[in-house]
Amino acid sequence: MRAIPLADDLFYGAVSLEHIDGGIKPWRIPYRDLALFLPNGIDSKAEICAGVRLRLRTDSTSVIIMFAPLEEAARMDCTVDGALHSTVALLKGDSAAPFTMLPGEMADLEIFLPQNTGMTIIGLRVMSCAEFAFFPDQRPKWVTYGSSITQCVDARSPSYTWPAIASRRSQFNLTCLGFSGNCHLEPTVARMIRDLPADFISLCVGINVYGAATLSPRTFKPALIGMLETIREKHSHTPLLVISPIYAPDRETTENKLGFTLIAMREEISQTVALMQNRGDRRIFYLDGLELLGLADADHLPDGLHPDASGYELMADRFVDRGINALRDKGIFL
Known part of the structure; x- marks a missing residue:
């Protein structure tokens, strides 16, 4: 050789x-x-x-x-x-x-x-x-940010994480910023995403903030606004999809130590995207995490939080259909 x-x-x-x-x-x-x-x-x-x-x-x-x-x-x-x-x-x-x-x-x-x-x-x-x-990757660039549920340690192999499957099916050049236990909307991460080349950006936020109680109902929405506004400094027209947490049975109605539930957090995320849209941002969109994995899919959550390998593949299918293809139907992607 x-x-x-x-x-x-x-x-x-x-x-x-x-x-x-x-x-x-x-x-x-x-x-x-x-x-x-x-x-x-x-x-x-x-x-x-x-x-x-x-x-x-x-x-x-x-x-x-x-x-x-x-x-x-x-x-x-x-x-x-x-x-x-x-x-x-x-x-x-x-x-x-x-x-x-x-x-x-x-x-x-x-x-x-x-x-x-x-x-x-x-x-x-x-x-x-x-x-x-x-072998140059000349496909449009997709940057996705999230938690362990975006990093996907329990996927059956690295090409079968949900972002890898979705990028392959939808023909994107993937940069995966899934940081297990560490999706906390840090300003340095926002600046990094801002500075990366991207034709599509998605952010799956909230679950680590709930679990570690790093942001309260008072500070979560301002922190999310700060991340979105930072990204928009250099990506003013890049399609930006904000995703709320997938289903997690023990966290839906149980308050964390700062008083957050996942139900409340999803509402905060939805309201933040609506606020940005009302201010004139026509290329920011919201996807409810329950559309990717919901109550009916609880069997795919062996620890009540992280999907199993089949759950990640199901998330990929739904993300392509309800995320990427839904945006394409709106004429967002060429």
């Missing part, structure tokens, strides 16, 4: 790329500003590779991705011409993922890095006689 020199052009879905001793580490924040994303890089979630992919075009029958030893077990996926070809299950300490029995003719490969851990890529190998080229 022969080594392919690593290059930034291989990576998609990362906000920044750190070059470390011959390797490349993807980050979902600007890594040079790590100190600003408290605590410790959004509680260490910013280095997790949710949504990050390697894209290449090759006729190699085998491709090997090499990386620094994993800190925990994970999975990686390889799609060929947009369809899942294989999943490699990795153990803690593993440092290579072989994808074999590939077509052997020129094909577009997208290799999804794990959605539950960070990874520093240190090598890429193809068969000695194989052709190789970078």
